[in-house]
Structures are given as C-alpha cells and as structure tokens.
Amino acid sequence: MFSLMIRPLFKNKKFIIGISIFIFFLLLGILGPVFYKVDPTEMTWDYEQPPSSEHPLGTDTYGRDVLAQLFHGIRSSLYIGFLAAIISSIIGTIVGSFSAVKKGITDDILMAITNIVLTTPSMLIAILIASYLKVRSMEAVAVILGLFQWPWYARAIRAQLMSVTSREYVYLSIMAGYSDTKLVIEDLLPTIATYAFMSFVLFINGGIMGEAGLSLIGLGPTQGISLGLMLQWAVLLEAVRRGLWWWFVPPGIAIVAITASLMIISTTMDEVFNPKLREE
C-alpha cells in the first residue's frame, strides 16, 4: 500500500526536483562539516576576504571561514526545523484527533485553545518568550517555535477525521468488530497520513524561517552557528552596506533553497493526492 502511495510521486517531475534540492542541502548539512574540516569559529587575520581558493566563500569580520559556517549553519537550521516540526506535529495531531474523537466539551475547549493560539501572532510570542531566556540552546529555540505553529494543522486534522468517521466504510469496520486500535490504524490514519506529512514539511519551513527571524532580532541560539545567526552577524557588522556579499548571500540562498524545495514537495504532494488539482 505504501509503494502505491509513493509511486505516483516519483512520476512527477516537480516532486523529483524538489526532493533532489532538499536532499542536496540535507547532505551538505550532514556531510559538509565532515569533509570540509575547517573550524567555523576559528578566527584568523584574513578578515573580510572575498572568495578565494583558500576560503571558497571568503571570510567574515573575525576572519572566520564563511563556507564552514554555512555547512554548520545548514546543519543546525535543519536540526531546529525538524525538531520544531516534530513538536508541532505531535501537539497538532493530539489536539486535532482528541477534538474529533471525544467531541462535546473536550472538543469545545480544545478548539477554543486552538483558535486563541491561531489568532495570536506566533512570532511575537516566540520573541517574547525568547527575550526572557538568557541562555538559548538550539533545542530551546525549536521548542519555542514548535509550541505555536500547530493550530491550523490541528483544525485540519479535526475536520478530516470528523468527515472520515461519518463515512460508510468506517461504520462497516465498526460493525465488523474492528478494535479501536485496528480502526485507527487501518481506516483513520491513512486518510490523514499524507496531510500530516505535508504539514510536517511545512512545519520544518516554519522552524527554519522562525529561527532566522528570531536570530536576526537577536534572540537566536546563544551557542553554535545557524543560518539565522550568520545573517544576524552580517547585519550587526554592516556587511550589507559595506558590500561584503559573500557573507550574507549564501545563508539566504540556503534558507530559500531549503524552504522552497520543501514547499515544492508539499504542493506537488497536494497535486498528486488531490484529484481536483491533478494534471490530466
């Protein structure tokens, strides 16, 4: 059944492009630091050098190698993105499915909370919380971001489950004496699986973008290197107005390439699985 779902995806050109770009950057993040063994934090006297054979992407104000920073930055940003996505997906799935299954007062309360979080600007709350934390690990940043981006997903999961549970094949399964677990695994999960996966992909985007935003405002991880932190350093040290393009262009391209590839993956999945959007 799984291969039946996956196969049409790999017939889609756009999906292949998207997933190739993403895997390319994933590999850069994982293998880059392994093969390019330059310490991204090592300060040298070669400061603000444009790209050269010695420093393929030049150096920053402290003489740190930008390419090494980029590899480590991609790694951390993806890590934060994934972690935030896992947190959001778990909260969203639990809230959404509880609402749909329990109905009644549980549903009302959970949906009220969901709506409140949905209307509240998540980025602002993230900034507020981060401002009170003196030390922010990568994980802390991911948690702050993950805690507030689940509401739209929870609502969608709830809506989908509600419509599924009132369909005939579910009644039939119940009449056939399926246990609850079997019912959930065989009838309910497959219907939300693609949607959950698509949302997970978008949550990664939210995490990566959120990290970059938090970092730029000065509330990113207090240790390590991320794409957002690279941009923040470039802004603080006026790299933009001094024309040091090799410093702020690469992290931005990495962010855009990763998030755009994930976007492509998500939209093509929508196209493949949503009959109305399917290209005839």
Added chain:
Amino acid sequence: MTFKPMLKFLLRRFVFLLVTYIVATTIVFILPRIIPGNPLAQMLSNLSRVAQANPEAIRAAEKTLMEEFGVDKPILVQYGQFILKALKGDLGTSISYYPRKVIDLIVPVIPWTLVLLLPATLVAWILGNTLGAMAAYRRNTWIDKGVLTAALIVSQIPYYWLGMIFIFLFGVKLGWLPVQGAYSQGTIPSFSWEFFVDALKHYIMPFASIVLSAMGGWAIGMRVMVINELGSDYALFSEYLGMKDKRIFKYAFRNSLLPQITGLALNLGTVLGGSLITEIVFNYPGTGYLLFKALTTLDYPMIQGIFVILIASVYLANFLVDFLYAWIDPRIRLGQEE
C-alpha cells in the same frame, strides 16, 4: 436586507478576540514572573549599566520599577494593577530611556510601521491574488508555470533577506537609493515637499521587499483556490449550460477571494513579524527597530509595552478583516449560515 445576523457574527468575533487579548496580556504578565533567573533583578543590574553611575538616579529608578512591578504585593493584585494600568495606557517606565514613559516612546514610532506595513500588505495581497487567479485561468500554459515557479521561490524569501539584497544591489552597487533609515539624517520630519520626496526614496526598498516576497504566498493560495472552484459542481454546470468561460471565471474568482480574506487575517501576525525584522535591516525607525533596541538593552517594561500594543493591533486588524468578511459574504450578511 437585515443587519442583525451580521451584528451577531461581529459581536461573537469581538468577544472571542477580547478573550484572546486577555489571555495574551496574561501571558505577557506571567512570563517574567515564572521564568527562572528573576528578570527584575536582571533589569536593575541593567539599569545601573545604562544609567551610568549616578547612584541617586539609580535608586530613584529602582523605586519606580519596584512600585510598577509591585513585587511586594500578592500576584493577583499585581495582575489587576497591570491590566488596569494597561487599559489606561500606562505601560510603565522605560529602563534604557529612563525616566521616559514607555507609551511616549512607542506612540511616535507606530505611524512609521503602519505607513510601511499596511500599504505593503494590501498591495501584496492584491497583486498576489490577481497573479494567482490569472495563472489558474490559464492553467498549464507557460504563464501558469512561470507564475507558479516564481511564486514558489519568491514566497520563501524572507522579507528581510530580500531587503538586504536590495540594499546591496540598488543602494551600494548602483547607488540609486538610500541604504538606511526612513529619511536622510539631519532632516527633520515635516510636511514639506522635500521631506516627502526624501522619505519616498527611503521608502521604496523596504516597501518593495515586503511586497515582492509576500506576494508569492497569496498567488499560490489563490491559484489552488480558483482551480478548485473551477472544478466544482456549479462551475461545471454553468459550463454545460454554455456560459462563457470568462463569466464562470468571474464567479470562481469572487468565491475564492473569501478564503483569501480569512487568510489575510490569519497571516497578519507573520506579516508583522517579518516586517518588524525588515525594519531592523533597514534601520527604519519603526516599532521593530524600537523593539530591537529594547531587546538588546533588556528593557523589559518597553518589551512588554510593545507587545501589549502589537498584539492588540493584530487583534484589531483581525476584527476589521472580520468586518470586511461579514460585509462581503452574503451568507453572513443575510444570516443563512453560521
């Protein structure tokens, strides 16, 4: 036509937003009190750093802050005071600009943010939706593919990074436009022609970076929405009746606008967050820049004050969008559907 159902809808939304606002301000109130490390003590130590070795001034500031935070009183009393004061517009005293009031510092920067944010958001929304609808109408042509690809990439460019690229290209390399601020240094904001031209030159890049990157998302959303509408029963039926494509498209377009209006409300927070950071990149003297300064000096009363106001404005904008929605959607206007 009766307006009763519309009023009911609006009243319900208003109550919801009010409750949400109370929850949000409660979070703003509770956070500094539950986070370990006693922010108040941190604040005072900051104060001594900022206020520069004038023991008397520090002591006076300390007293004001202690009173404002009311740490010696029970937490519920503190909470009540916080809400009452906030309602009166008293957001406390700034630390980094002691002894100036937070509200007096925030009010002058708000117009700058509004002037940038509102037109940029609206223009992006209109342009994005138009492009998206055009792409859907010419489905699977090169226009559609071009718009979709461009929108996919553009929508993922953070406003502020696009801003950086603009500053580098048009400000530094080509020297066409000023690289920072909202007006030239040394000029005083006034209602003169020179000032207007000067401000306009500073305005172009931050405005364009927000519009361009915000547009993509709307275009993608609109395209999917219109395609869905064009495939729905009423569109097919009209087609079988022999209605002109253009006319069907017009119906589909109008129906697709409704969810995009809801989307506008839901995206306000994201848009605001992005443009606050854009302000920082451009050293644009708006709320984002003030927030950035408050964050770097850990000026908590100011941070809190900015949040109380920003969150309130997001909810207010939400309500305005609800109003617009209720006014446009006949189902709500006529009360046929909840």
